[in-house]
Amino acid sequence: xxxxxxxxxxxxxxxxxxxxxxxxxxxxxxxxxxxxxxxxxxxxxxxxxxxxxxxxxxxxxxxxxxxxxxxxxxxxxxxxxxxxxxxxxxxxxxxxxxxxxxxxxxxxxxxxxxxxxxxxxxxxxxxxxxxxxxxxxxxxxxxxxxxxxxxxxxxxxxxxxxxxxxxxxxxxxxxxxxxxxxxxxxxxxxxxxxxxxxxxxxxxxxxxxxxxxxxxxxxxxxxxxxxxxxxxxxxxxxxxxxxxxxxxxxxxxxxxxxxxxxxxxxxxxxxxxxxxxxxxxxxxxxxxxxxxxxxxxxxxxxxxxxxxxxxxxxxxxxxxxxxxxxxxxxxxxxxxxxx
Numbered sequence: 001x002x003x004x005x006x007x008x009x010x011x012x013x014x015x016x017x018x019x020x021x022x023x024x025x026x027x028x029x030x031x032x033x034x035x036x037x038x039x040x041x042x043x044x045x046x047x048x049x050x051x052x053x054x055x056x057x058x059x060x061x062x063x064x065x066x067x068x069x070x071x072x073x074x075x076x077x078x079x080x081x082x083x084x085x086x087x088x089x090x091x092x093x094x095x096x097x098x099x100x101x102x103x104x105x106x107x108x109x110x111x112x113x114x115x116x117x118x119x120x121x122x123x124x125x126x127x128x129x130x131x132x133x134x135x136x137x138x139x140x141x142x143x144x145x146x147x148x149x150x151x152x153x154x155x156x157x158x159x160x161x162x163x164x165x166x167x168x169x170x171x172x173x174x175x176x177x178x179x180x181x182x183x184x185x186x187x188x189x190x191x192x193x194x195x196x197x198x199x200x201x202x203x204x205x206x207x208x209x210x211x212x213x214x215x216x217x218x219x220x221x222x223x224x225x226x227x228x229x230x231x232x233x234x235x236x237x238x239x240x241x242x243x244x245x246x247x248x249x250x251x252x253x254x255x256x257x258x259x260x261x262x263x264x265x266x267x268x269x270x271x272x273x274x275x276x277x278x279x280x281x282x283x284x285x286x287x288x289x290x291x292x293x294x295x296x297x298x299x300x301x302x303x304x305x306x307x308x309x310x311x312x313x314x315x316x317x318x319x320x321x322x323x324x325x326x327x328x329x330x331x332x333x334x335x336x337x338x339x
Contacts, residue, residue, distance in 0.1 A: 044337060047077040048251045050195045056202055057193055057272075059317025064269035068202075068317070072278050073194045078187065079334040081242035081253040082166035082261065083178060085159050088149060091178050100171040101148040101327050119145035122169040123328040124153055125238075125305060127227050134310050140227035141328070149174075152329050164241040166259045166332040172297045172324040175262045175333035184335035186264040189298045190280045191336055193317065196255040196301065198248035206248060206256050206316045219245055219257035221314055222307035238304055238329070256314045257306060259332035260299040260322070267296040267321040288321060296321045303330035 052075035058068040091097060101122040107115055124144045132139040144154035149169045151157045170178075179185050187195070196206045203209050207218045217234035224231035236244075243253045265271075265282025269289065286295045299322045302314025313320050322331065 044077050046080055047337070048080050049075065050078050050191070050250055051075050051199075053194070053199070055194055055197060057190060057275075057317065059315065061315065062313075062318050065272065065317050065319050067272060069272060069275065070277060071190050071194075071275070071280060073188075073190050074279055074338070076187075076191055076336050076338045078191070078195050078250075078252060078336045079184075080247070080251055082259060082332045082334045083175075084164050084242055085149070085167050086163040088167040088170075088178060089159070091181055095181060097174075097177055097181075099149055099169065099174045099327070100325050101169045102150075120148075121145040121154070122147040123326070125227075125329055127230070129228065131225065131228055134226070147329070164243075165239050166242060166254075168239065168259055168329045168332050169327040170262075170332060171327045172262050172322070174327070176264075178333075179335045182335060184337045186262055186333060187336040188279070188281055189263045189265040189300065189319070190275075192261070192263050192300045195250060195252055196248070197316065198250050198252070198255075200249065203316055205314070207246075217245070219302075219314065220254070220304045221257040221302065222305050222310075226305075226307040226309045236304060239332075240304070255301055257302050258304060259301075259330050260303045260320055261301050262322070262331075262333040263298040263300055265298045267298050267319075291323070294323045296323050299331070305330050 052073055054070055054072040056068050057071040058065040060066060060068055102120055104120055105118040107113075107118060110118060121144050123141050124147050125140060126142040128139055146155040147153065147169060149167050150159060152159075152162070152168055175186055198206065200208075205211065205218070207213070212218070220234055220236050220240045222230055223233040230237050239259055240254075242258075245254060245257075247253050248255055263282075265280075266284070266286040268283045268285075268287045270287075271283045282298070286297070288294060288296050299320035302311065302318075302320070305311060306314040312318070
């Protein structure tokens, strides 16, 4: 099997999840764009202002999110929702950009794999027919040749009817390339958490302390017995169209669940012990004791696969991680800008 290492988890770290997919040659976007201004408002179209403030970052529940500490972040604009298939398609149409999942694999990167098995693709959640051990993610993740943002479930699947769903199967490189073209950037981890908290006091979930306030699901996560039986109580087995669930107090959608979102910070589980108090930008290098040789960036927010049975990293203050060349069908992004 090619490309299924730790990043197939899309950020989750609850058991033995590991995140990696094959490293491939870098491609640069061939065009650039400036941020469109919403008519008559003076602010970037489709973005909301996140006022700068000091807040408590992290969560005692998660070892890599300790210690909880005060962080001051300057104000910035953030996309109100995850980048959609339609938006990413415009970027590709303008630039001719080819995502990592679509690029040919290099035989030199896989010396023990026969050349005829080196097929480009990405990781797709494939639920088993029966209950399985939750210690082995490969029971529900499958590397699918031909899977990409254009074909989210592999050959034969398409984006028909999915324009307003978040784009998936995007690596860190892909997300950063889109952000550069759009005249934006990926958020720092501190910016992302500040925005997700919505100016509210610390709570279990970003929306509050109740999982289902007034009996209503507030985010697209997993219900049922993971990974074989999703009851779809919230209405979705996979990614939902953006703006399906209620926004937070800042007007941001899907900061919990739906798809994981890339942040610009390198991942280190010990970073919070030495994190600067003012506008932290993340560590200077990556280190994950589970995979010391992999370069990883932070992912935030959880996805439609988060479940209290397995991955609880949609909770407030929690962190995810992903190898930078990897993608999956529960991994996307949104952008920010400081101007």
